[in-house]
Amino acid sequence: MELEDLFEHLSKTEKCRIVDAGEYEGLEYPFTKEGQVWEITSEITFKGNFLELVLYLDFPPEFPYKLPKLYIERNIYESLKFIPHVNEDCSICIFDDGLNTVIPKDSLPDFVEFILHRGKKIIKDGDDKSYKETEFKKEFKAYWDLKYSDKDEIFSIGIHSISDHTKEIKAVAFQGKSLAQYHYYLYTDEEDLKKIEAYAQAKKCNTIEMAVLEIEFTKAVPPFQMTYEESLDHIRNNQEKYRTFKQLCKTKSLGEILVVFRNRGVDSVELYGWNYEQLPILPRKISGMRRRPSNFEILSAPGLGKSKLVRRLTFDNLSMERLYIRTSGIVEEESSVLCTGMGSVGSNLIYFLKNLPINKFGLIDPQKLGAENIKRNLLGFSGVNEFKVDVLASFLLDHNPMNEVQKRREHVASVIQIQPDFINSFDIHIVAVGKTMVEEYILTALESGILTKPTVLLWVEPYLASGQVLLINPADAKTTKDLVRDFKYAVVSSEDTSMNSVYLVEGSCQSGYFPYSSTYLTQFLAAVFPFIKEAVLKGIDKSEVYTWVGDKDFLLSRGLVLSDFGKAQSSFSLIKNDIL
Template sequence: MEDQHNLELYYDGVLENVALHLTGEYKAVEVDYLDLRKNGIVKSFRITRQVDRSILEIIVSIPYNFPDVFPVVTIPDPLFSEIYPIPHLDLHKVLCVFDAEIAHPNSENPNGVLDEVINKAFVLIKEGNSGQNSSDYIEEFESYWGQDAKSQLLSLISITSEPKEIDIITFKQKNWNENRIVTDSRREGEYWLIKAGAKIEAYNKAFYLPLRTMGNPPFPTLNCDFLKLLIIKNPEIVKPFLDFLDNNKRPTTVVFSVPYKNDFLVGAWEHKLTEKQVITPFKGKVRVQKSLKGFRVGKQNAFLELQRDFRKLVVNKINVMRVDKERLFTRGGDGELPDGMRIGVIGCGSVGSHVIGSLADSGIDQFLLIDEDTLKFENIARHTCGASQVGKPKVEAIKQKLVEHFPYIEISGYKENVLKILKDYSEILNSCFFSIVALGNFSTEWRLNQLQNNGLINKPLMYVWVEPYLAGAHAVYVDPSLNGCFACLFDRQHKFRQSVLADPSLYSKREAGCQSTYVPYSVTEVKRFISDLSFFMDDVRSGKLKENTLFTWLGNLSYQKQNGRRIAGRWAIAENYSVRKVPLSEFGICEHRKK
């Protein structure tokens, strides 16, 4: 057991030790619990304990890799049938004792782990059976609802406080198990699905209900049960619910939300076709009833359907997976989302493409992209797009990549020179909250600065560029309503005053051929720069930045010095991978603005 270099010997030794502990300490009896054998279980033990006046029994099953994972606790019949449902117990008779996502077993003390699991299991059974922990049901709502679910659908709907009619779209997507999605509008759903590579097959109407509660398990199963639940616990939505059923054929899907902490739990159910077998008084013949008694065929009265004629029809429960932007960024981010913000990016090369990716990851979902170039093989080592996109315009390659990842993103792309676009459509950048200029072309940047100073461009620009070998990189934020502009950072010879390298032009490289000069740097350093730049961009988006500012990122200066690259005096003793932010006001009053 001491030799942990051989995992098989180690796990076998632990198993032998815990078997002795369970049989000695708990008088456990080894059982062959076949239900769990296929899940990596190597031994199972029955443990019986008297709690108050009740005799409780659990099965503790040891996985092959215990103590690196928790043992599995199940409740066998007849106890399971007597107490189910209780919080933390599922239909497979498994009792969730500890959440493995937030709790971890102490592998140095296997017997201690067993003791904790066993004691907690009996506590959960006692509390669940007595109703002491019934409030825990809401935390496991999706698990309980999902146990009975017959299917799953995706959801793009916005959670609202009022019932509403929604659309449900049936589709095919070769990589997904789901084939239906609910959405606030057909257009929204079509747009999302097409960008996700799905083929649309059919449309129907569905209904959304904002419930105050679904109560505790067991959840309703029949038409009459669901109607009763709504009448008793959510009476304000009964009428719109019945009105919708009156006007729509079966099967009918109903999506609901239930408040949970600062969010919502979402599920769905489906009322089946109104059809049941009826035994007639005459000779006991069986016929199929498909409509309401006393009503013409095709006429509907939802209340009588659910309460009288088809009250015993089983309702299908449906799992709902939210794929709306709010849910995705709450689950996979910090929950803070930009509200309807459009960002322009001029230049979709190596720097620009990574800036775009960073903005999309932060939740920006509206982009204006401008770049006249086509993606080439020589670009892909530093670009976010790869070989499969070579030959496409860079704006189209990035658009395809982003919408496949985030189907809700809206992108307008222009394969044009930005000055040509501005010549024909002078207001295009003014439709953006601000725009990133990542061209690496000084003449164009200088012209954009003049257009900003002259008032043609009235929205902020952020000029971004990198120095050779990523010794440093810079971003200049310029709001035309504030002091300072891009030109304030350059001397009369157009030399940048804050370069990290003493003379960056010495380190540009050139391949054979005219106009083939390029700046050498690695994608690893670009990503590191963009990571730090993202916090600066967040300050801009959130309105925290109150002055026009120069953002300077310092790379691995020690490495540059070791390779004989001279660092400018102002940065000689600066720290590797550090950041400086300097207001443009420190460079004096801007002399470039039109008087």
């Protein structure tokens, strides 16, 4: 159905007109360019009286493949506001943008009528005080974050990691430079603070302690623009908090005090607050003496108190609990993972692991990144000539500064000899060094009990003929070591394939390498990651080996000879075998 037909249908029940495009600028709504806007005039009952309601329905040119937007006439809304689900630009929230709403193309007249009915109901419900308060509590952030006048200031420059409702809130401010444009950090756990401070230091950012006054903020209905005097009224609702605040004003500058509160109208932890500007007030005569007014006297002075506005603050939630809920929908049990070998396989595996519920990462690798490896290593050119563990630690912390990352710029054998407890402090040990002797050394330590945790070995054959993953229960270390020495799941026959076909030398000694495509590497890791994920989250009860087979036609074209095992498998297949 065309818009012309829809308009004719709606005109039978509503007073409508098509708005001329030349009127858009004067109306000052964010109408869609090249779209069509209808003005719809109707009547509703509001506060016991008939109210003439003017709405604008904006059809984008992509309609019916893009939702139209409904607006209330600005002057009418000014006389009614504030109403839940009506935005600053006078648009009415009919559909949740997070939902995949599909327009019913076979019943467009009913769809348009639904939009209008829903819009009128939202306006009419604004007459219900109890409904308004309930909805505003649920939508508190949307209305707290509005700017209510030219002088009003609202800043989303704070983060917090608070999930415990019972502990005292503390805060630090970032100095020298902001941290990802954040200026304040609220916390209740000292370990969280240590992580944030370590991350801030790495970013050349210092922290200073702030004074925090947590209050109960009971106002639910906007506007939330606040003068100094009004803010003191909110603090004064609790006399003990009021006395604490007056004392803070004596010992701290106004810029060092944060007043914060929790939104009790939602299940998640939402934190908001405000602070005050430290004003340069000159000394004046008070009780016959010339002195500078106290901070509290400045805030409560009749002139400034009634005219100066607080700086309202919003704190984004960085707690692991919130991030898990936002990601998987549930709070998952966390694990700790140690990764040895940050070459092409190990570094790219980190990309997959970073999204698991892992609260502590360990990294072991003694090498720096060479420029020749940036094509297939996760690390790019900015990491060249830096220790791989250092750059990957930064990568993990940039992804989430609440991660704990411990690293060793040493060979894994040295760590086993000197610090085996470091390795055993993690839930699982993932090894991607691609060196048989190193793998045997690790398995020997596992067999003898020096190492005690489940272990995963990964390596790839040249040209990624195969990718191998061994999931090892420590009790099966000896059997696994025998398998590694005489590995029977290789796709390329080492006896029949010339070393010159698989080991390329660029010129000088120590410049040789085994080639393989980063694309095939991604395919391999994506295929085996579900099993690695299971091992990380649930441990390894049964030792198994997974073999991912590469592109056999490509291997043959490169002159490689396949093993009997390789000949029997299909390209890009995944084979599972027991290690025992």
